[in-house]
Amino acid sequence: MSPPATPTAHSAAARQREGTPANGALHLIPVGLGDAPPERWLPAEVRALAGRLDTYIAENAKTARAFLKLIGTARPLQEITIHTLNDRVDAAQIKAWLAPIKHGAEIGLVSEAGCPAVADPGAKVVDTAHKLGMPVKPWVGPSSILLALMASGLDGQRFAFHGYAPVDPAERAKQLRAWEQHSAKHNQTQLLIETPYRNAAMFATLLASLKGDTRLCVARSVTTADEWIATRSVAEWKQQPAPQLDKLPTLFLYLAR
Incomplete structure (x- = not known):
């Protein structure tokens, strides 16, 4: 699958080299509810954003990779970091995952289906981001x-x-x-x-x-x-x-x- 076209660089470092500000954020990206073309349930801008991120926090790494494969990514899937949000993850670990945002990194949060943090354990990641004073950006998609x-x-x-x-x-x-x-x-x-x-x-x-x-x-x-x-x-x-x-x-x- 061809990567989504976007003029935006895929990392904070690249943006800084281009002279643009490094505005880090936690992006809340909805995923599909079932077998359907992504064009039907996710706007093009969100697909482009999701495809250029190189770090994710996900409830299930396997379904996160399936989502990324479906929408297309700017870099090979094996080069994308996916942190798994399971029951063993504590607040300290979440803070460590989010720490790069302070230096301009962008991180995606996805659920297994639908909107992250809605009836979903991703809510504790969002809560931690707020407590750390980090920008949180919700994106349009299916709930x-x-x-x-x-x-x-x-x-x-x-x-x-x-x-x-x-x-x-x-x-x-x-x-x-x-x-x-x-x-x-x-x-x-x-x-x-x-x-x-x-x-x-x-x-x-x-x-x-x-x-x-x-x-x-x-x-x-x-x-x-x-x-x-x-x-x-x-x-x-x-x-x-x-x-x-x-x-x-x-x-x-x-x-x-």
Whole structure:
């Protein structure tokens, strides 16, 4: 793949040689939500920026390399440094990774999918950058949470993203009903996700636990060829075959009356 065309140099040192200021920053770069051309979900300017950076912080180095290979890079992938943000990384390590920004370096932060630092461990990297007084630059790209909310037709002014519901069936049903009560009281859309292979079980639990007039949206594989989004009342969902959700990334959203 040809590298993205950009007049901007790939390092702070190069910019200084050209007589331009070395303005370091932590760049928050969204990645794709699934198998789809990058032109569909990432602006050209962001692709060019991502392609010229030579240092990244990523939740998963393998998926970060796949992203960089997809968009094209100004230098070989093996020359790009990718720091892996796993559970063993502490604050001191993050500070060490970010230290070059003080001297004009630019570092990218990516998630496994979607926007970094939104329902994502990258938030602690951003927090550290702020505490160190470093510039943080968010860039436009896909967020499955916001895209699903946009397409749901549910309340987009008051909403809460809960991540995962409890795995235990009884606890899960109890939690879903508690969120439904909160939704009715505050007119607040509730959003959650599930491990893809448990999507069918989650959908069945939602139908069994929620009230018939609660509006439920299912947003599957947003931005990909398998994208499918529909909003119906729980009672209406019960009257038709369940959607195909197995092993496909899906968000569930609901709003109680």
